[in-house]
Amino acid sequence: MTGLQCWTEWFDRDDPSGKGDFEELYALRNEYPGKICNSPLQIEVQTVSGLTVDETGNVIAVADTPIGFICKSSDQADCMCHDYRVRFMRPVDFCSQEGTFFLFLTHCILKENPGEICESPLHIYARTADTNIPATSTGQSIFIPHALDGFTCRNRDQKGSRCRDYKVRFGCPYRGYN
Numbered sequence: 001m002t003g004l005q006c007w008t009e010w011f012d013r014d015d016p017s018g019k020g021d022f023e024e025l026y027a028l029r030n031e032y033p034g035k036i037c038n039s040p041l042q043i044e045v046q047t048v049s050g051l052t053v054d055e056t057g058n059v060i061a062v063a064d065t066p067i068g069f070i071c072k073s074s075d076q077a078d079c080m081c082h083d084y085r086v087r088f089m090r091p092v093d094f095c096s097q098e099g100t101f102f103l104f105l106t107h108c109i110l111k112e113n114p115g116e117i118c119e120s121p122l123h124i125y126a127r128t129a130d131t132n133i134p135a136t137s138t139g140q141s142i143f144i145p146h147a148l149d150g151f152t153c154r155n156r157d158q159k160g161s162r163c164r165d166y167k168v169r170f171g172c173p174y175r176g177y178n
């Protein structure tokens with residue numbers, strides 16, 4: 001399945017002092033806005049030096065995608081958690097472009113949002129503006145000659161309905177996370 005998902009960078013917000021090492025999703029999102037999608041598929045945990053939980057022997061309270069990661073000092077025999085970092089697997093359309101959705105065709109978008117979209121997007125992702133449904137799931141006939149041309153829904157292509165209001169996002173050439 002690699003290639004359909006990708007991992008975020010590693011996040012290490014807390015250290016093990018106090019009640020433990022708390023790398024909770026809500027706190028990470030506060031500290032790193034826009035870096036973690038709303039519905040990560042998986043969490044991966046290791047210490048900042050690269051050890052797995054099995055290798056440290058720590059008792060972990062929580063390690064899941066609704067909450068994030070919690071290691072409590074009080075759960076450990078020696079009252080000390082290692083310092084952990086976490087990362088999240090996210091759906092593919094978060095991999096290449098973290099930007100918000102834009103509401104116009106490409107030439108308008110580039111003009112109105114200079115510098116926010118790469119010049120040669122590889123992919124275009126469209127969702128309905130009001131209900132956030134992927135364009136591919138609306139049942140509407142969509143006309144996309146190429147990502148560079150933006151996104152077009154033509155009323156004449158629809159059977160007995162008008163085009164929904166769509167928003168779009170672009171996938172740019174991968175530049176890594178650093």
Ligand SMILES: [Ca+2]
Pocket residue numbers: 014015016017018019020021022
């Ligand atoms: Ca702490």
Ligand SMILES: [Ca+2]
Pocket residue numbers: 012013014015016021022023083084085
């Ligand atoms: Ca930590």
